[in-house]
Amino acid sequence: MSAKTDPTQLSSFLSYVTPSPTSPWGTYLSQVDRVIPYLGHLGKWAETLKRPKRALIVDVPIEMDDGSVRHFEGFRVQHNLSRGPGKGGVRYHPDVTLEEVMALSAWMTVKCAAVNLPYGGAKGGIRVDPKQLSQKELEKMTRRYTSEIGIIIGPQRDIPAPDVNTNGQIMAWMMDTYSQNTGATATGVVTGKPIHLGGSLGRVKATGRGVFVTGREAARRLGLALDGARVAVQGFGNVGGSAAELFAQAGAKIVAAQDHTGTIYNDKGLDLAELVPYVKQVGGVGGFKGAEAMDGESFWDVNADILIPAALEGVISAERAARIKARLVLEGANGPTVPAADDILRDRGVLVVPDVICNAGGVTVSYFEWVQDFSSFFWTEDEINVRLDKIMVDALRRIWDTADLHKITLRTATFAVACERILTAREERGLYP
Structure with missing residues (x-):
């Protein structure tokens, strides 16, 4: 290891290669292994599910209120984009690691496919305790992080959302930063926004x-x-x-x-x-x-x-x-x-x-928000809830039928339904070049 190598980043890389069985990424890989026997000929593509498409580690330097400069480590991982743009939250937590974000992005891939949303999976985060930052410092960190990951996000590329310790205000800062950098208001670049900035009724709950x-x-x-x-x-x-x-x-x-x-x-x-x-x-x-x-x-x-x-x-x-x-x-x-x-x-x-x-209700209403932003036509909360309930119930029934057919758990059945959709898209799109 060279003198310039960050041991934290090296540890994150090694955990990707040889993860602990009980770590988030190790847990996800075990879940994929369990579903392979039910994928038929699509099993030849299963390795696709075990490798993130893209992982970005960014330095997030900001000037603190006392005039000092602190550096925070940020991540954005796009696990799979075969079915559509990446979708996934951004969390602020002192224990955020690359491996955790990888696993969360992979679960988003499966989750979106399980409820048949036209998304791939993504996730982001910053290793920070946000409770130790002032509101001004939090805004600076959010805006700098957004600028750093701006090279891979966008309304048709990757759409962040709230997660642990993030909320509508943080999404508003992210949307504004991305919009300022691209020269046009882009409400669809994030979901979970305040209602008056293109957010959806019913999203919080x-x-x-x-x-x-x-x-x-x-x-x-x-x-x-x-x-x-x-x-x-x-x-x-x-x-x-x-x-x-x-x-x-x-x-x-x-x-x-x-x-x-x-x-x-x-x-x-x-x-x-x-x-x-x-x-x-x-x-x-x-x-x-x-x-x-x-x-x-x-x-x-x-x-x-x-x-x-x-x-x-x-x-x-x-x-x-x-x-x-x-x-x-x-x-x-x-x-x-x-x-x-x-x-x-x-x-x-x-x-x-x-x-x-x-817990796919959140990403489902995020999808509703994204659709509403593109059309600039917004639904009532009752309409949102009716649409959400139907999608969730229909998805669960399809999964339950698969579980009954193969005599497997609901988790393995959910992965079977989702991975069939993901890998069918991968197969039909083919490999380039």
Whole structure:
């Protein structure tokens, strides 16, 4: 290794070549390997799924409020563009790595194909704790990052969106920066924007709504009534919080909630009318007076019918999978279950609705936003929700039919349906030159 080689970047490269089986990229590769037997003649193209098309690492220098200059490392990965432009969020988190972004972009490829959207998969991120930055510093970092990745994004090339620790304001800065650099307002370069800048109604709660819709359909298949069902939710932001509200409206009891601020429990059900505004005010569930605090690890022992992991990847380990009491796991987060845990849950008869279909509501409404931006004609929230529900239900039924046909899990069935679409596009497009 030369004196000029960044050891962090070398580590990221090596993890791509020989990833840990429980790492995000290793988990994704294991999922691809499991689906190859169901791809028929398309299996010859399977290696396409194991290699990102393009990975960009960028330096993001900004002048801080105190006059010092700091450098942040940013990433944008385009995993596969066979079915259309890249689509995927941008996250700001101190643990962001190239390998994580690669895996997230690959799951986006599968997710978009699973619900039959005309997109490929992409993802981005900056290794930073945004809570340590002022609003002005956050804007500077966002704009510089957008300029650096501007060489590969665009309304017909790659469309970023909000993810962990990013929101509509950050998307507005990204849109404005790209527009300034190209000389024309380009609302379609990002989704998840504020409504008055071309955003879509229903976008903020879309991912959580998708979790609820797929969960409702899965519960029906299990003969599990939502009225009175006990639900535990990990992550209580836009995804987990929105899903919890919809399940509560259907008569379910949210008995436990966990996020980075703490874990709370109420056997009679949390009062969401009080909890939701509390979380918005203080930033998390920790300290909520309408529940008892509990040890974080005890969350996985809660007596619940439905478990919704809606935080970060890799939280359901093999050890935790053996303790989960729920009959139904709804993956609101990306990659929350490692492969070994998947096998344990399957053997225990726990139904897992995988991330690549369960949380696809967000990218589906992002697609609606993109379409609306091109036409400059916008739909009502009721129209958005009706269209979203139909796409999610139809996609899940196709996946369930595949699972029943081959006697495989919903995750493998989702990959089978999605990868068939991706690799058919790859085969029909051919190789150039």
